Amino acid sequence: MKKWKRAMRQCPLAICILCVWGVLAAGKYLPDLKQQAGQRQAQENAQEVPEELTAYGAYGGALAANRAPELTREELAGKEPELLPEGEPEEDASAALDDGEGAGAGEEPQEASQEEVPGEKSGGAKGGAPEKVKPEYITYDKKKTDSPYYTDPGKIPLTTEYDYVKVSDDYFDDAVFIGDSRMEGMEDYAGLHNTTFFAKPGLTVYDLLDDKFIKDADSGKKVSIGDMLKRHTYGKIYLMVGINELGTGGTDRFAQAYQDVLQKLRKWQPDAVIYVHSIMGVSPAKDKSDPVFNNTNIRDKNYAISKLTDGIHIFYFNIQQLFEDENHALAQELTFDDVHLYAKHYARWTDYLREHAVEEKKQ
Amino acid sequence: MLFSSIDFIFRFLPLFFLCYFVMPTYGRNAVLFLGSLVFYALGEPFYILLMLCSILVNYGAARRMAAARGAAGRRVWLAAALIFDLGALFVFKYFDFFAANVNALAGRKLLPFLGLALPLGISFYTFQMISCVADLYVGTIASPGTFLEFGTYVCMFPQLVAGPIVQYREVSAQLKERLLTARQIEQGLELFCLGLGSKVLLANKISIFWNQVQGIGFSSISTPVAWMGAIAFSFEIYFDFWGYSLMAMGLGRMMGFSIPRNFNVPYMARSATDFWRRWHITLGRFFREYVYIPLGGNRRGGLRTTCNLFLVWALTGLWHGASWNFIVWGLGFFVLLVLEKNFYGRFLERHALFGHLYVWLLVPVSWMVFEITDLSELAVYLKQMAGIHAGEVMVGTEQLVRYLKDYGWLFLVCALCATWFPVRLYRALKQTWWLVFICLAVFWLSVYELHQGAANPFLYFRF
Incomplete structure (x- = not known):
């Protein structure tokens, strides 16, 4: 003692x-x-x-x-x-979304409750209903992968084909931009001032709608994107998310979560045009060295995302093409940390959005 | 392996100290030597051969030198050791830089690039061996001891990879016999905890801001943001290096060694001369004792003194890295020191306020020269700091306000810790429960942070 x-x-x-x-x-x-x-x-x-x-x-x-x-x-x-070999569940899931879409688009987009009834094929080819636009792809030779998180899809989805129009900045007045740190870069450096950004570093598709990080101007409380979307009406939703969760579960799970998000967005904002961004790639240096945060993984996720778009309400933007080198990686000279663009390059992105607007939603 | 990693703190260190303390005193050098080799091999499995080879060559030369009678014999062995040490340093650290410059001068590809990775800690252990061999030559020490003692001196893991640059005569007695008390272990642990906190809680945190500035791109930032970035980096490098040195001192003390102090509140210096008396003290000492003074120091007239200073500072710059910006950085200090010596040094020493302002203005600028390797990028950054904007400033007032909100407190804490305050607090609280409490809190907070980040920058680089 x-x-x-x-x-x-x-x-x-x-x-x-x-x-x-x-x-x-x-x-x-x-x-x-x-x-x-x-x-x-x-x-x-x-x-x-x-x-x-x-x-x-x-x-x-x-x-x-x-x-x-x-x-x-x-x-x-x-x-x-849940990590099943091929993307069957995601095919099913996207089909379910399409049905919901088709049904909803036929008559009353506001009737979002229809989404709860998957498997009921109604709208699709009816009358003047718009036809779904399938995404187009650049194809390349698949490589063998050995990761629990992804397989090589062998495809790079292209921006949804559509007669986009050029718009001025007031087009973005009723838009909302949702995403991770790279969307935050957009917020900081893209020069769009009169619009709404819900962007936070580290945001993932899994916590996208529930993470309470927005300070509500009215109540002063912290609210989530979901809360805001339920309360306010937006004309356009720009979405870019997916890099942080590259190492969280496989692509199927990611696609499922992404689809859930899209469904909710449609439900809460039935009149909004949804622009889904490709996950921007990483630089060749990171691509080579990182077993998770590499471009093959990103392509796999992008391929999954593109399948969830329809060219009617949801459009896919291959934003990557603005910043890529000859191997479709983020050009090394555009980035310091292999992931984020230098501030001055965000202007290209904004220009792209100005030139790719869906003016009138097809009815 | 970094000191500030979970693996080091909770795997390597307990295991090592268990072996170390269980071993009777006569075997402790062996434990330390082997432990250090393991430590090195974990980070550098291949170049450990280079280090062992260097130790053997230098020990051999040192033994021969100690045995040699005449000055000529000693000189031969000194030359042999120096050629080997500096040769290895040149090949592994400077060859590609040298080749690039020769090729540029020749206008064609004269020399091929080797593309060698820099062996861990080579700059530090090479200097330690040189200092030992040189001391033997001059006669400051008589013998390099046994091989085990020499080997332990060179690669003892607390100071192996990032200094301080210990001199053989400082530790030769302790290598033979060292007294270890519970009090010493306790003090060592205190230093280790505080060093860890400095690295993890201050340096790592503020590095986020500097990374952010780099990520934005220098051409888009406003002048205040550029200064904030420079100040952030100044804090980062200080708390990083100081923390590491403290941890080294602490680990040394826990084994019974007194490893010399490397920093003495450098940012409270009153002139550039004073700054270098307080910053990386053991490096300044090395260049003074083994380059400046042997060249004649300041005893051979003004011109010779200036030439000696020029050489010392060019070498100091070059030691920090093989790139022109380091040479520019070193020579910048040469200019400042010469100016201070001949013109306004006295004035600054006497007027503390001007001295501090002078240092606080120049040090961040000098660190930018140090940090930004690409000279054209460096020019852009310095222009932004000076308020000359070539392109559109995208990060202006709006972001500045946000940065101040996000990082303001961190800047304040860093500023406070860069003053005398932590040193005085430590002295005042010595042997009280307050200090125990603070160390404990700092330690576990750091461990928590490390755990969150899992020794990778993912937490700091969330996309």
Whole structure:
């Protein structure tokens, strides 16, 4: 006891650090064990997970430890069974969206409740209803990939074909721009002042509508994009999201979440034109070195996004083309950190938007 | 492996200290030597051979020199060691820079690029070995000790990768026998915690702002933002390096070594001369003792002194990196020092306010010269700082207000910690529970931050 007292007097800091460490380690280790048990259980249950994917579970885990510890590890643990080999669910899902669209577009776009009834084919080819515009693609030779997050789609979607018109800046007065840090760059440097931006670094498609980061001018409270969209009416919605979640689950899950977002946007803003941006690529340096944040992964996600667009209400913008080099990567000289554009280059983007406007929504 | 990584703090360090303290005193050098090799190998599995080879060559030369009778014999071995050390440094650090310049001068591809990666810590351990060999030559020390002692001196992991540049005579006695008390361990731990906090809580945080400025592109920023960026980088480099040096001192003390102090509140200097007495003290000491004074120092007339200073500062610049901006940076200090020596140095020392303002104005500018490797980009940045805008300023008042809101408090904390305040606080609270509490809080906060960022900049670079 005396010894302890003396030690405590001489090295209190050492003892305190060790004690706290001990407690934390114990506290961390136990849940870890539980989680591991849960993960094993999940893997045992998921018979249909193809072998490569389970093999990459370990790889994913290692990545997760390196990258974004909490998020990815949990996602992987919980969601691995969902990572199915080919994009069947997303095909289904986009079909469901189309049906909702078709039905809604036929007569009353406001009747968004129809979206809740998938599988009921009604609108589509009816009367004067507009036809869905399928996205066009640049195709290239697929490469073999070994990632739990993506496969190489072999396709780069192009901007939805449409007779876009050129507009002046007041076109954006009733527009809302939603996205991550690169949309925030747009907010800061693109020179569009009289419009609305809901942009936040790190925003993902998974928390897009629920993250309460907007300060509401009326109440002074923090609200989410979802809250704002429910309350206000916008004429155009510009959306760019998807880079932060490249390492959160596979493309199917991403597509599902993206589709959910689009459905909600349609529901809350049935009259708005939705412009969906491609996820802008990363520079060749990052593309080569990063197993997650690379252009193949981004193309896979972009391909999935493009399939959710219809050329009626939802348009796809291949914004990448403004900033890419000959290999369709973000040109190295346009960026400092391999991801974000230098401020002065955002003007190209704005010009593109000015030249690609859907003037009248087709009825 | 970085000191400020979870792996180092919670894996390497406990394991190492367990081995170290369990080992009886006679075996501790071996534990430290092997532990340091493991530490180095974890970060640099291949170039460890280069380091071991350097140690062997230098130890051999040092032994021969200690045994040699005449001055001629000693000179040969000194030359051999220096040629090897500087040769290795030249090949691995400067060859490509040299080749690029020769090719540019010749107008054709005369020399090929080697494209070698810079071996971790080569600038530091090479200088340590040179200082030991040179001291032996002059006779300041008599013997390089045993191989284990010499090897431990060169690659002891606290100072291996980022200094301070310890001199052999400072630690030779401790390498043979060192007293280790509980009090020392405690003090070492305190220093380590505070150093970690400096690196993780201040340097890493404020680096976000500097990265942001770089991400915007220099051609689009306004003058106040340019200054904020320069100040942010000044804080970043200071707290980063100071933190690292503190951690090194702390780790050294926990093993019974007294590793010399590397920083003495540099931003409170009153002149550039004073700044370099306080900034990276062990490097300044190296150049003074092994370059400036052997060349004659200031005892051979004004012209010779100026030439010596020129050489010292060109070398100091070059030591920091193989690029022209570092040379410009070093020579900038040469100009300032010469001016201060001959004209207004006295005035600045006497009038503290002017001295401080002078330093606070010049230091951020000098750090920009240091940081921006591309000379044309550097010119753009300096012009922005001076208020000469070539292009459209996209980041103006509106963003400035936001930056001040987001980072204002951080700038204030950094400014406070760059004054005498933390040093005096530390002294005042010595051996009280307050200090324990502060260290504990700083340590766990840092660990929390590291855990959040998981030793990668993802948290800082959220897209």
